[in-house]
């Protein structure tokens with residue numbers, strides 16, 4: 001099965017919790033958190049860190065990672081099954097800007113309901129509700 005891994009990254013701004021979404025520069029121009037394909041021999045967590053560095057410019061030290069808040073989504077891409085694994089992470093410095101790669105054209109920081117609407121997949125909405133409950 002095709003596998004991807006990444007982080008649902010949030011920041012706290014004036015008591016509000018905002019989630020980071022990136023818009024793909026290809027295909028259906030879909031919005032997701034930073035994540036990407038797990039390379040052969042790479043463990044899922046290493047992939048999540050690598051893809052987040054490549055796609056958003058954030059390093060492990062920039063994040064407060066909730067290692068025990070983790071969930072997989074299962075869906076079909078072009079008729080083939082795919083698993084995408086997310087961990088929850090807080091951006092330590094909410095002012096730190098995203099550096100986009102060529103894989104994305106836009107970014108948004110949105111509160112939970114706006115993020116759910118923009119992504120537009122029920123399983124992601126459920127994940128976000130579950131993760132949101134875990135935020136300290």
Ligand SMILES: Nc1ncnc2c1ncn2[C@@H]1O[C@H](COP(=O)(O)OP(=O)(O)OP(=O)(O)OP(=O)(O)OC[C@H]2O[C@@H](n3cnc4c(N)ncnc43)[C@H](O)[C@@H]2O)[C@@H](O)[C@H]1O
Pocket residue numbers: 003004024026027028030032035036037038073074075076077082084103121123124
């Ligand atoms: N169509 C295309 N044209 C040109 N280059 C392409 C391409 N697709 C991929 N690439 C290349 O692949 C690279 C990306 O690879 P990676 O960056 O390594 O891998 P990825 O994030 O897992 O890829 P992708 O964006 O396709 O996955 P997602 O599951 O979000 O999204 C895959 C699909 O699943 C849908 N989806 C996302 N979440 C879903 C969910 N929860 N439920 C149902 N469908 C969902 C999305 O809307 C989307 O349609 C890019 O550099 C690009 O070059």
